[in-house]
Amino acid sequence: MAAEKIELTQKDRLSVAWRSQFLQGSWNYERMQNVGWAYAMIPAIKKLYKSKEDRASALKRHLEFFNTHPYVASPIIGVTLALEEERANGAPIDDTAIQGVKVGMMGPLAGIGDPVFWFTVRPILGALGASLAMSGNILGPILFFVLWNVIRMAFLWYTQEFGYKAGSAITQDLSGGLLKDITKGASILGMFILAVLVERWVSIKFVLELPAKKLAKGAYINFPNGPVSGEQLQKILGEQASGLSLTKVVPNTLQANLDSLIPGLMGLLLTFLAMWLLKKKVSPIVMIIGIFIFGIAMHAFHIM
Amino acid sequence: MSTIAIILVVIIAFFAGLEGILDQFQIHQPLVSATLIGLVTGHLTAGIILGGTLQMIALGWANIGAAVAPDVALASVASSIIMVKGGDFSGTGISVAVATAIPLAVAGLFLTMVVRTIAVGLTHGADAAAKEGKFRTIETLHLFGLLLQGLRIAIPAAILIAVPAAAVKSALTSMPEWLTGGMAIGGGMVVAVGYALVINMMATREVWPFFAIGFALAAVSQLTLIALGAIGFAIALIYINLSKMGGNGGGSNGGGSNGGNDPVGDILNEY
Numbered sequence: 001m002a003a004e005k006i007e008l009t010q011k012d013r014l015s016v017a018w019r020s021q022f023l024q025g026s027w028n029y030e031r032m033q034n035v036g037w038a039y040a041m042i043p044a045i046k047k048l049y050k051s052k053e054d055r056a057s058a059l060k061r062h063l064e065f066f067n068t069h070p071y072v073a074s075p076i077i078g079v080t081l082a083l084e085e086e087r088a089n090g091a092p093i094d095d096t097a098i099q100g101v102k103v104g105m106m107g108p109l110a111g112i113g114d115p116v117f118w119f120t121v122r123p124i125l126g127a128l129g130a131s132l133a134m135s136g137n138i139l140g141p142i143l144f145f146v147l148w149n150v151i152r153m154a155f156l157w158y159t160q161e162f163g164y165k166a167g168s169a170i171t172q173d174l175s176g177g178l179l180k181d182i183t184k185g186a187s188i189l190g191m192f193i194l195a196v197l198v199e200r201w202v203s204i205k206f207v208l209e210l211p212a213k214k215l216a217k218g219a220y221i222n223f224p225n226g227p228v229s230g231e232q233l234q235k236i237l238g239e240q241a242s243g244l245s246l247t248k249v250v251p252n253t254l255q256a257n258l259d260s261l262i263p264g265l266m267g268l269l270l271t272f273l274a275m276w277l278l279k280k281k282v283s284p285i286v287m288i289i290g291i292f293i294f295g296i297a298m299h300a301f302h303i304m
Numbered sequence: 305m306s307t308i309a310i311i312l313v314v315i316i317a318f319f320a321g322l323e324g325i326l327d328q329f330q331i332h333q334p335l336v337s338a339t340l341i342g343l344v345t346g347h348l349t350a351g352i353i354l355g356g357t358l359q360m361i362a363l364g365w366a367n368i369g370a371a372v373a374p375d376v377a378l379a380s381v382a383s384s385i386i387m388v389k390g391g392d393f394s395g396t397g398i399s400v401a402v403a404t405a406i407p408l409a410v411a412g413l414f415l416t417m418v419v420r421t422i423a424v425g426l427t428h429g430a431d432a433a434a435k436e437g438k439f440r441t442i443e444t445l446h447l448f449g450l451l452l453q454g455l456r457i458a459i460p461a462a463i464l465i466a467v468p469a470a471a472v473k474s475a476l477t478s479m480p481e482w483l484t485g486g487m488a489i490g491g492g493m494v495v496a497v498g499y500a501l502v503i504n505m506m507a508t509r510e511v512w513p514f515f516a517i518g519f520a521l522a523a524v525s526q527l528t529l530i531a532l533g534a535i536g537f538a539i540a541l542i543y544i545n546l547s548k549m550g551g552n553g554g555g556s557n558g559g560g561s562n563g564g565n566d567p568v569g570d571i572l573n574e575y
Contacts, residue, residue: 116367
């Protein structure tokens with residue numbers, strides 16, 4: 001055992017954090033993120049192990065199967081760094097223990113990373129940016145890009161440090177209260193924003209005309225035949241100001257009727273239909289193609 | 305397009321390909337890549353609008369478990385190139401570019417699968433290098449895999465650029481109105497699929513009421529997205545805090561330090 005303790009400096013850990021961004025670079029169907037994981041660990045392995053045998057066995061154990069959400073890999077990397085450091089200093093930590101920590105953490109953490117990043121933060125920032133961008137505002141893409149990367153980089157670095165400092169204790173902490181609150185809060189905000197997006201951005205407009213509505217006597221202005229005297233004109237203008245219709249019939253569209261229930265209703269129903277089909281294992285790609293065909297057909301028949 | 309613009313577009317496509325797998329900087333998201341392609345080809349505003357339009361469709365696209373989403377990197381790059389070559393930067397031109405890019409995005413899935421299969425070979429190369437403790441070799445293999453992912457988008461982009469602009473333009477203009485108009489209508493509806501994917505992931509009995517509140521408030525058109533975001537954030541905070549108080553308060557205050565809180569208890573106490 002070495003007399004001096006080998007330690008990973010902040011520089012080493014920063015180098016690992018930088019490399020962890022390339023985790024998915026050689027994603028493959030056999031062991032998924034394994035090469036990327038080993039790639040991220042290389043600076044630490046170089047620092048901790050000096051003999052060829054030690055290095056070879058370290059590389060081998062970090063080329064095992066690994067797959068999780070690319071951002072929540074960071075706390076797992078942190079914990080693994082702590083374990084490897086102790087092992088290099090002579091602590092009896094075997095390959096199974098390290099592999100066990102990796103596998104034990106990747107499942108539950110992926111279950112947090114996917115809904116929080118892909119299904120809450122990205123849709124919200126994306127919708128915010130897109131709604132600005134759709135009017136040609138350059139702030140849309142800039143806001144999206146900057147905010148996302150600030151959040152992401154802070155998350156990668158601080159959770160890796162947290163994992164490194166907490167060592168294996170992190171596994172217990174993650175099932176604790178704070179994280180539960182964050183996940184719940186994210187899904188509440190997520191559902192709220194999604195409903196907004198469905199209402200605002202799923203656009204279904206019917207152009208179909210329904211038979212025009214005949215108005216009852218007194219609901220429209222009764223224009224006199226022939227020349228109009230000043231007095232009559234005054235009466236007509238007064239009637240118009242009080243909101244009477246100019247014609248005996250008003251055009252009546254399907255869309256106006258639907259909007260009087262609540263705007264966005266058809267979009268909501270379409271979303272529910274898509275959710276139901278997804279649960280029935282219909283591929284989203286089939287649905288996307290189907291919707292385009294449906295749109296073309298409805299347009300051809302002048303319904304939409 | 306000028307030679308410089310072509311080179312820049314291919315480089316952007318390459319980075320979009322890298323990001324399509326890494327998923328870090330989000331350069332492959334339509335909002336960013338379409339804006340960049342718009343910038344280098346001199347159609348910045350149209351690029352931004354295209355990016356925003358496609359972003360709305362692609363919001364929920366993420367590869368989770370068995371659900372495979374279309375390749376967003378290829379969709380953004382291809383639609384931007386189609387728009388620039390088609391030369392129609394109006395709303396119709398943009399929505400047609402988006403709609404024609406979606407089948408390409410679906411085809412892009414196949415390319416992703418090819419690269420991910422080739423990468424299995426890289427893993428075995430890395431195993432061999434690990435036995436010798438060769439760090440450099442593992443790093444090279446890993447970055448080679450990444451390179452392939454970049455080419456996955458850069459090569460189709462280069463092919464699209466190589467197709468004469470006149471051909472793209474005439475293909476786009478020869479499309480009848482019922483087709484382009486219909487695709488635009490389809491594009492308005494197709495966003496629902498993305499949202500449905502996300503909702504299915506998050507929905508629980510507990511959070512459905514927040515969906516209802518959001519839907520009703522969204523109909524108030526004066527509220528901007530930022531305002532609605534603030535409301536949603538506040539509601540989430542309030543709910544979490546209240547549910548904690550409910551948990552603790554029920555036990556400690558139940559006895560009625562504040563008599564008014566528990567009328568039934570007060571009545572029972574009197575007897």
